[in-house]
Amino acid sequence: MSLTIAILTGRYGDGHIKAAEALRDAMVQLNDRQNINTVLFDVTDLLPQFADKLTKKLFVSGIKRFPSLYDYLYEKTRAESKITTIAKKRLHGLGLGQLYEWLGEKKPDAIISTFPVASGMLSELKELGLIITPIYTVITDHTVHSSWINPYIDHYFVASKLVKRDMIKYGVPESFITVTGIPVHPNFSLPFSKRKVKGKLGLNPDLPCILLAGGGFGVFNKIENLLQELNDLMVPFEVVVICGRNQRLLKRIKKKEVEYLYPLKLLGFVENMHEWMAAADLLVTKPGGITVSEAIAAEVPMLIVRALGGQENDNLHFLLQSGTALYTENPGMLRDKLKKLLTPGSLDVLKQAMIPYQWQKDSAFLVCRKVLEETCALGRTANAAVGDIPVLEPGI
Secondary structure: OOEEEEEEEOOOOOHHHHHHHHHHHHHHHHOOOOOEEEEEEEHHHHOOHHHHHHHHHHHHHHHHHOHHHHHHHHHHOOOOOHHHHHHHHHHHHOOHHHHHHHHHHHOOOEEEEOOHHHHHHHHHHHHOOOOOOOEEEEOOOOOOOOOOOOOOOOEEEEOOHHHHHHHHHOOOOHHHEEEOOOOOOHHHHOOOOHHHHHHHOOOOOOOOEEEEEOOOOOOOOOHHHHHHHHOOOOOOOEEEEEOOOOHHHHHHHHHOHHHOOOOEEEEOOOOOHHHHHHHOOEEEEOOOHHHHHHHHHHOOOEEEOOOOOOHHHHHHHHHHHHOOEEEOOOHHHHHHHHHHHOOOOOOHHHHHHHHHHHHHHHHHHHHHHHHHHHHHHOOOOOOOOOOOOOOOOOOO
């Protein structure tokens, strides 16, 4: 007897889809011994194509150009209110009929959502009595916000005990929350040799590698300034820049490539981020939930140079409180920070701070294990078993 798990997500930013893909691939690995059918669905596909493209463009460009406004709106809507409830009801109603039809076709035994709008739509369907399927929400940042919390969600998976504490303050029962970390791809749990990975990627194993990345959409428009600052470092190093889907940024940097006085490798969107993380000695980035979780799993120290507000401020708060990253608000301080970090032994403190969080390498498996255990307990399949996934003790 087969078991069907639906994973719902949305391509607003890249973190939601990457978390969904991590869960899908973890389920695929579990399927070696079980009959699990995993289907992934982007709920933004329910929108008309022109509306989908327009809203995504407005979302990404709005965050880039008006981060203070985005942060203001995020904080104003953090707690549930009459306004947020009305707004969510209207938003979640878009495409609700099509989603119901899709679920009727797939007939999932459990549904996992990594996107707040998808969670809200599922909650609406359950409130209307149209579905009884267990709904699991995976929060993809170190944050608590009204957009993620919906009344008919059966269980939440969160990044840390701090997030769990805040969820309880917002009225979510403690028994509805499990700390798993933010799901990262199973590839991040694989052992690696830094020298071998560097050689495979065409990097110099004897030079420190600085990796600059700002999310899959390349929402990191100060990279060019950072690259110029690196010219003044008086230590040997090489740089890898991952621009994501921001082709304009990639072309702009290529035009100025001759101005940079160090080895530089430019990339667009990559599928093997686990290898680039493994090769890096230092990651310079913004605090996206998936990016920082991948960095911690890869044990690569971080220097945060820009937070776009909202959930990224919450992620930054976690990083600084846990001691797993450094932060500079002043671009003029970047050169001195990097010079200090690249001196022998300076990165070890950040690496040590990451040790208590290494169990989160298996975050995707922890989510899948919980979902499968509860689905099997409901008697929805006679043959499924959760397999030999280690039971790990959650950290902070």
